Amino acid sequence: MIHLDRYEQRWLWATGIMLVIFVLAIAVTALVGGIEVPGVSVRVNPATVGTAGPFASPGLRQLGPGRYEAYIRAQIWTFFPNEIHVPQGSTVTFHLTSQDVQHGFYVAGTNIHMMVLPGQVSDLTATFRKAGTFPFWCDEYCGLNHQTMAGRIIVDPAR
Ligand code: CUA
Numbered sequence: 001m002i003h004l005d006r007y008e009q010r011w012l013w014a015t016g017i018m019l020v021i022f023v024l025a026i027a028v029t030a031l032v033g034g035i036e037v038p039g040v041s042v043r044v045n046p047a048t049v050g051t052a053g054p055f056a057s058p059g060l061r062q063l064g065p066g067r068y069e070a071y072i073r074a075q076i077w078t079f080f081p082n083e084i085h086v087p088q089g090s091t092v093t094f095h096l097t098s099q100d101v102q103h104g105f106y107v108a109g110t111n112i113h114m115m116v117l118p119g120q121v122s123d124l125t126a127t128f129r130k131a132g133t134f135p136f137w138c139d140e141y142c143g144l145n146h147q148t149m150a151g152r153i154i155v156d157p158a159r
Contacts, residue, residue: 033111034111035111036111036124036125040120040121040122040123041095041121041123042120042121043119043120043121044097044119044120044121045119046097046098046099046100046118046119047099049073049097049099050073050075050099054071054095055071055073055097055099057071058070058071058072058073058080058081059071059081059084060084060085060086060092066087066089066090066091067090067091068086068090068091068092068093069092069093069094069095070084070092070093070094070095071095071096072084072094072095072096072105073096073097073098073099074096074097074098074099074103074105074116074138074149075098075099075100076100076101076142076143076145076149077138077142077143077144077145077146077148077149078148078149078151079105079136079138079149079150079151081151082150082151082152083151083152083153083154084151084152084153084154085153085154085155085156086128086153086154086155086156087155087156087158088128088129088130088131088155088156088157088158089127089128089129089158090127090128090155091125091126091127091128092125092126092127092128092153093123093124093125094112094123094124094125094126095121095122095123096114096116096121096122096123097116097117097118097119097120097121097122098116098117098118099118100118101118101142101143102115102116102117102118102140102142103115103116103138103140103142103149104116104137104138104139104140105122105136105138105139106136106137106138106139107126107134107135107136107153108134108135108136109130109134110126110128110134111124111126112124112126112136113139115140116138116140128153128155130155131155131156131157131158132154132155133152133153133154133155134152134153134154134155135150135151135152135153136150136151136152136153137149137150137151138150
């Protein structure tokens with residue numbers, strides 16, 4: 001049996017307890033906060049993504065009652081489309097790709113926050129339970145007018 005100094009032993013315990021707390025904190029935020037890792041569903045060709053396939057005519061599509069998917073194409077320095085209306089209570093799966101450089105997609109007040117890369121499609125799903133305006137913007141520096149690259153999701157109140 002190795003001899004451990006009393007203080008060393010206490011610090012070992014403190015470190016172990018902190019590790020458990022950190023792992024629990026990650027588990028709780030992931031489960032309670034609905035954190036998802038953006039999936040890479042499809043690879044696309046950034047040169048043709050604007051002229052063929054679902055990103056050539058991006059926008060919102062209804063999949064079923066209360067279920068939607070939104071295709072959004074990012075390019076310097078805008079999103080197509082940059083305004084989307086959904087009814088309150090809708091679950092929306094976002095599919096994004098870039099046709100030029102790396103962009104970001106952050107939707108305020110939701111769990112949507114992901115990188116948008118040329119050549120691949122990033123997906124995340126969110127449910128909009130509250131009516132209102134949810135601004136989104138690019139949060140990866142992408143050049144001269146990066147700060148103007150923004151849009152909004154308008155959640156129309158259920159009647
Ligand atoms: Cu696109 Cu910053």
